[in-house]
Amino acid sequence: MQSLDDLKTALRAFAAERDWDQFHSAKNLAMAISIESAELMEHFQWASEQQDVALDARRREMVSDELADVFMYTVRLADRLGIDLLVASTAKIAKNAARYPADKVRGQAKKYSEY
Amino acid sequence: MQSLDDLKTALRAFAAERDWDQFHSAKNLAMAISIESAELMEHFQWASEQQDVALDARRREMVSDELADVFMYTVRLADRLGIDLLVASTAKIAKNAARYPADKVRGQAKKYSEY
Amino acid sequence: MQSLDDLKTALRAFAAERDWDQFHSAKNLAMAISIESAELMEHFQWASEQQDVALDARRREMVSDELADVFMYTVRLADRLGIDLLVASTAKIAKNAARYPADKVRGQAKKYSEY
């Protein structure tokens, strides 16, 4: 696959071949994203923040699989809702830039966490 | 932005301008994905499964923003770990195809949930 | 165990015997609650809302274990932060009662989801 569009098409085919569209309500897909993201997080749960990029090959493959799961369910839900993820991301980055001006929040976790 | 690579580059720049790389440990990014996915899910929490694609314009923008947040943190964590999301997805789809053969699981939620 | 206090004491002992207090930062415990809650949710992911209380014995034990995990990490984090869960719950119920007056929200999911 070369692009997000290729992935979207592949995921549509995967679901269609299994007649799984009936289970892929927005509600269920949102749950799936949340569940997979927790499985991803689990790999880093007890690690110190320094350790967390030193993954051995086996752990790395597990993390890669979980990342792919989160990513694919996100692409699938966006497809179902007719939302273009690159357009949505561009819009959100513009909002974030206005909310967190670089010269005001530089290097500050405290500012960052005031939501 | 035209591609995932463009987004990856934009997110690197956004963090660099704010000196936020120090907060973007894999552990923290995985937490961020999980938190944003819960905010996304919240929009569908009390909806019936039938209602869930009928979003009015205001709700649609909120959902779009949350989808973008999940998506961008996923792209960011993959970048930090040096994982290519399209490659990872291709590999995971192959595993899923072997695990859920179309002719065995077609239309079955029960089979689908046996993990 | 007869009470929440008994459970709090048992969890303290369990961690102390294993020298695990060092891993039980508030941050890590909050992550643990979130991870366990996703594992709990996974059991209901593909179920319709009608099916969801018909658990066979094996599934029921799994759900019971996940519920216990969420519950115990919640008790543990509250203990670490010096928060009394029954007092906190009483205070939150009072806030919820003011926010959702019974005569205004009765039977309404829409009202319920306007947050």
Next chain:
Amino acid sequence: MQSLDDLKTALRAFAAERDWDQFHSAKNLAMAISIESAELMEHFQWASEQQDVALDARRREMVSDELADVFMYTVRLADRLGIDLLVASTAKIAKNAARYPADKVRGQAKKYSEY
């Protein structure tokens, strides 16, 4: 409230007065626990592990409210499923004790994370 049973009774009354039992399917309650646990986790997202118990009064109240939300939805789901949380916790602690013998895992995060 003096006990878990008091809380269970109060939560039943709260839902009954609002005719909300119809929304409290196990699936929806499990989602609610997961959403509230993410809101709880958000308070610790960018904190270092050392900072995380130094909460000012305002933050402390917010954390207390989120802990209460997780706790109350957990009590509510257990009630709906007819599961006694103290019994379930006792059973799970026994399993954990067998899985993580104190003399084998003492002080080890690595062992702890091998799941």
